[in-house]
Amino acid sequence: MDGKRIKKDIETRDDIEHLVNAFYDKIKQNSKLAYIFNDIAKVDWATHLPKMYSFWGSILLGEKSFVGNPMKKHVELGKITPMTETEFSEWKKVFAETVFELFEGSKADEAVLRAQNIARLMLYNIAKS
Numbered sequence: 001m002d003g004k005r006i007k008k009d010i011e012t013r014d015d016i017e018h019l020v021n022a023f024y025d026k027i028k029q030n031s032k033l034a035y036i037f038n039d040i041a042k043v044d045w046a047t048h049l050p051k052m053y054s055f056w057g058s059i060l061l062g063e064k065s066f067v068g069n070p071m072k073k074h075v076e077l078g079k080i081t082p083m084t085e086t087e088f089s090e091w092k093k094v095f096a097e098t099v100f101e102l103f104e105g106s107k108a109d110e111a112v113l114r115a116q117n118i119a120r121l122m123l124y125n126i127a128k129s
């Protein structure tokens with residue numbers, strides 16, 4: 001054994017939950033982002049996490065279970081706290097790190113790509129609002 005493990009791709013709802021839980025575990029401790037969730041938005045994690053399972057389940061597994069308006073939520077957030085390139089770069093960095101620590105494959109790549117595209121659109125909408 002050389003200790004090298006082949007990672008699996010993101011394939012199931014369990015994988016999505018694992019990814020989302022791992023991502024927000026990091027976010028909750030992140031020096032540039034934790035305060036936005038905990039102090040500014042005062043996120044109720046018991047509500048937010050299942051919502052994010054549905055969001056990523058819909059994007060990556062075609063679940064169609066997500067209900068929400070992320071653009072509006074983040075534009076509103078941008079009015080009460082800095083939501084700039086700095087915050088989005090950090091978010092994208094932590095997201096990509098988490099995805100590739102746990103998974104590899106076309107869905108893993110797609111997750112990172114989709115997150116980057118949505119982040120770019122959010123930043124654009126926040127900047128022009």
Ligand code: HEM
Nearest residue numbers: 036037041043055067068069070073087088091115118119
């Ligand atoms: C600087 C980066 C970001 C920060 C600080 C941030 C923070 C937050 C916070 C505080 C909420 C809870 C809002 C509330 O329920 O009142 C939220 C919701 C959400 N975020 Fe983000 N976010 C960021 C980037 C992103 C990106 C890039 C995505 C998508 C790839 C995303 C997806 C979502 C979704 C789907 C929700 C739920 C929206 C809804 O309830 O309609 N976020 N975010």
